[in-house]
Amino acid sequence: xxxxxxxxxxxxxxxxxxxxxxxxxxxxxxxxxxxxxxxxxxxxxxxxxxxxxxxxxxxxxxxxxxxx
Ligand SMILES: [Zn+2]
Numbered sequence: 374x375x376x377x378x379x380x381x382x383x384x385x386x387x388x389x390x391x392x393x394x395x396x397x398x399x400x401x402x403x404x405x406x407x408x409x410x411x412x413x414x415x416x417x418x419x420x421x422x423x424x425x426x427x428x429x430x431x432x433x434x435x436x437x438x439x440x441x
Pocket of ligand 1: 401418
């Protein structure tokens with residue numbers, strides 16, 4: 374198990390999600406982050422900028438079907 378970093382209050386609910394989508398603050402490209410990667414750092418696949426979790430929005434709320 375990884376240690377969950379202390380982030381903003383909303384972070385707690387992230388842990389129950391399988392994945393959520395982060396938008397690159399620089400170019401706006403979307404990147405899907407999976408639950409086991411929440412504590413890792415991510416780089417935008419498009420422009421290479423580091424993705425800030427604060428800009429993430431989750432889309433797993435109402436049991437959204439995730440293509441696997
Ligand atoms: Zn980008």
